[in-house]
Amino acid sequence: MAENQSKIQELTLEDIMGDRFGRYSKYIIQERALPDVRDGLKPVQRRILFAMNKDGNTHDKAFRKSAKSVGNVMGNFHPHGDSSIYEALVRMSQDWKLRVPLIEMHGNNGSIDNDPPAAMRYTEARLSEAAEEMLNDIDKETVDMVLNFDDTEYEPTVLPARFPNLLVNGATGISAGYATEIPPHNLGEVIDAVLYMIKHPNPTLDKLMEFVKGPDFPTGGIIQGLSGLKQAYKTGKGRIVVRSKTKIEELRGNKQQIQISEIPYEVNKAMLVKKIDEIRVMKKVDGIAEVRDESDRDGLSIAIELKKDVDAQGILNYLFKNTDLQVSYNFNMVAINHLRPERMGLKDIIQAYVEFQKEVITKRTRFNLKKAEDRLHIVAGLIKALSILDQVIKTIRGSKDKKDAKQNLVSNFEFSERQAEAIVSLQLYRLTNTDVTELKKEAQQLNDSIATYNKILENPNELSKVLSSELRQIKKKYATPRLSEIQEQIEELVVDRTITVPEEQVMVLVSQSGYLKRSSLRSYKASFEEDGLKDGDFAVFKKELSTLDHLLMFTNKGNLIYRPVHEISEARWKDTGEHISQTIGLDDDEIILEAYNVKDFKQPIAFLIATSDGYIKQTALADFKPGRTYRKKATMFIKLKTDAATVVKVAMLSEKGHRGTIFLASHNGYGLRYDLLEIPVVGARAAGVKSMDLRDDAVVNFVLVDEDDQIGIITNRGSFKKMRVKEVSVTSRARRGVQILRELKKEPHRIIDIAVVERGQALEVLTSRGMFHDIIPADHPLNERYSNGSFIIDTDSEGTPISMREKELDPTITKS
CATH class of the missing domain: 3.90.199.10 (Topoisomerase II, domain 5)
Structure with missing residues (x-):
């Protein structure tokens, strides 16, 4: 019992696990x-x-x-x-x-x-x-x-x-801490590189790459990216692109067909065909009529038949980008070298192979030499025995048994043990005269062979010659033409959006609460202005757009939501549409403030953004270019300094020019006007510069104005005032401004919103009770700067004004 107990060792789990896993990994x-x-x-x-x-x-x-x-x-x-x-x-x-x-x-x-x-x-x-x-x-x-x-x-x-099998057939594998990915190569090319290295023991990589052009996949295909290849052959790690061999064929009826004859290495053809057909069924690309796998015993063939008058090259580029018609191949040339895993470049692998082959030929030559020397010894003994045949026979006949005969031959004639064994084992027919001639001929051949073997073992150049000669024979017997084509540059795939999205005109609506929809023009015209929005909600954007347009939605909390028009869910115009919170989380009190459409992000457009706590900035459209996560996350378009601050307005400044000055109004009744040039252009995540000296006040809105413009003001008490812009002189940014309402001691008026008064336009006021009140500015007189205007909304019955916006008197919608 005590003996057994002494065998028990107390070890920590870490030591045991480390030791056992180390052994397993090895x-x-x-x-x-x-x-x-x-x-x-x-x-x-x-x-x-x-x-x-x-x-x-x-x-x-x-x-x-x-x-x-x-x-x-x-x-x-x-x-x-x-x-x-x-x-x-x-x-x-x-x-x-x-x-x-x-x-x-x-x-x-x-x-x-x-x-x-x-x-x-x-x-x-x-x-x-x-x-x-x-x-x-x-x-x-x-x-x-x-x-x-x-x-x-x-x-x-x-x-x-x-032959150099590692490069010719490649390898793929995963072990503990190591993985390997070595592509197949052309046997003739690799042997040429080996032959060159035998002659020139320290070649440059460029010289070796004159022979080994790149991988040669059994499935063919086109290899792109010479710089990636060079990196891979230098370090053992690099990336290339492998694409299918394709051609565009003309069919009858103005149709075309993409014919695929070779696909990338280790791509599953059935899955590839299925993926392309899914793209056709899901209409991710408009223009594919049919996908057929026409492969047979003569070789691989996939046909993609296209509809009439479509951009075949554009569709092919889309398929290269979105299916395994084109894949990246990542070299990771790891192999066991001297019992250790090692990442090796082309030169290292060929060098290791040449050293090994020299070793093989050396060992083989030693083996052959020993065999030849052993045989020559026996042949010399037989020749000697045949020259004294009568004495040998007499000695054997006079012996007791085989053992005694061997002993007597050794002692009487100085034969060796092995020679004596060969003599006593000799058959009688071998005693003819011709056999002596044969033996002498064999002895001569053995002497020549021994001389050759010694020459190989003593002279490294002779050994190299033997190796080169044998490799050339293998090349002659097994080399085949290259299957994969190599191109220097990786072609950048540009997919025109018109390929993936059929262009059509649609009506798009964005509501303040965050509802979003696109409808066909037919559905819109059939709805008689019934837009399906809930009570108290209204459209901040309603326009006829192309499915190829982009839509930018700005919230009052500084979040920008981006959608390509074709990705907006299609709905009938009478339906409410999808709520933005189904994909992007917004705060409970967050609203869509403005929405704008753009054709592309290269347009020279800027946005003017102002906040309630007195900051303002301009940001270029290019800074709002969406990232990959735009479907799930909103991006910041302005940094808000405090939680209470909100964005009051986002205005688009188009390349065609704009009104020269900005007019800001504060809640407590101050107005400030200055030139737009005073507002710097900064990035999307910047907070901007001071717009107004607020003290205990807040900015309610701004408008872009010319000297001759008029603005309308709505107050918290339901009063509307129309005044000339020139009543407020142009000064500079970050001042307090001048009063544009008359201050009352009891129940003072406070500005809720301002808007530019345009000829032929009405203004629409939204109240706290979800009611809309239309104002026709032409019916109201112009007021002085210190006037509070005239009461037009009964706040007791209709509620307090919340916002005011321009409204077309003519209900037809203008095209973008």
Whole structure:
């Protein structure tokens, strides 16, 4: 009991977890997920090729059941599930995944549509001829062999890999803390780069890239971005763009068709076709008539038939941008180098391969040399024995047994043990005269071979010549023309909005409470001015717009809400529409103050913004360009200094020019006028500069005016006053201004709102009881600056005025 207790160790959980996870990480990095830089294979792939070769399942023999190969690998070398072994076996046979497949397969081995392969009991497999180049010379002690998981057999730590498989077939994998993404390359190009490095041990990357132009995907496609390629080959990490090979064909009836013949590497064709068809069904692009997958045994083909007179190139650009017709490929060239995971550039990978191949040829040559020397020793013994044949026969006949005969030959004629063994094992027919000639000829050949082997081992240049010659033979046998095209620049995809949005004229309405809708002109005309708004709510914006226009909505709390017109929910004109709070959260007391439409954000337009606490600024339209989150979040268009402050007005200053001065009115009855040039243009998040010296007052509104204009003023007591602008002289910004109402000791008038009085326009006053009161300014006389105007609203019955706005006397709506 005490002995058992002494074996129990008290360890912290951190130590145990750290130690165990460290061991596990080391295992999956070295033994599962990452390829070796020398042969480009992961352990499971190496074991499959080795087991099939050992089993004689080679390209020159009949196919064998895949299940047999999987069983061999699982039983002898790879202690994991059969499904992972079979998946690795199948992948090595797929010519759309590997540039040079290592397995030949009969039966369903999956498809580019990501269909699953048939079960291993139905398929047959054998090594491809190229795979045998990977295993060539493995029986000549060229690579280290280690015991398998149950110490019953030996397996290689690496294959001789007589061609640079890591670059040719690429690799993809994820392990603990490391991932790898190496694209396939063209075998001929890679071998040319290896041959160059053998001759010039320290080449520049630019020189190597003269041979290795870039990846060569088995699925073809077009590779864009030479700078990304160079970065990837230099550091092992970089980004390129891979796009489909497409052409636009003319059809009858003024129609066109986009024909796709090659798609990017590892893109699922069925999902790609489905996504393009979804775009057609959802009408995200107006102009696609039909999408067809016309692929057959002759190759891949996708046809996108377009409607009449549409912009085919525009639609193709949209599809490049929004589907896997174009994808980014990110290099991450990580491989196991000297038992450690390492991110390697092109030069490092080729260098590691050349060093390994020199090692393989050195070991093979040593093996061949020893074999030749051993055979020469035997041949020399046989030649000597045949020259003294009668004495040898006499000695053997006089011996008791084989052992004694060998002993006598060694002692009498100075043969070695091995030579004596060869002599006593000699068959009688070999004693003919011709055999001596054959042996002398063999001895000469062996001497020549030994001289060649020694030359290779002693002279590095000779070794390089052998390596180069063998690589050239492999290139001659297996090289194929490049499939992927390489273009220097990544083409910037500009999608014209007219492609994605059919242009039409619609009526758009924005209400003060935050309701938003667009309706067809037909629905608008059929509604007889019935706009569907709730009592007390009114339209702050109502205009006929194009679906390609942009709408900017400004709230009294400094929030800007952006919507492209085509994204506004369509509703009948009689319906209320959607509330902005369904997508963007606003405060309970927040209202839409103004809304404006623009064609694009490049227009030279500025907005004039004023707050109740006396700040003012101009901001350019370009500063309001929406970000990616515009659907869910409002953006700030002015910074409010206090929680109580509100925006009182936002006015658009168009490029056509505007009235030269600004007229501000304060709640306590002060008016101030100065030139617009005094207001600086600042950014969207700025608070602006002082507009008025307020003291205990607040700005109620401003208007843009000329010297000859007239303004209307509505007060809290329901009084309306019309006065000339020139009553208030032009001074400068941030002053208090002059009184524009007569101050009363009892129940003084306070300004609620002001508006410019235009010929042919009415003014509409909204009261606290949700009632609207129309004023026709022409019916009212002009007043002096110190006048309080005349009472027109009965505040007891109609409520206190809240705001006043201009209203067209003619009900027709002007087009934007």
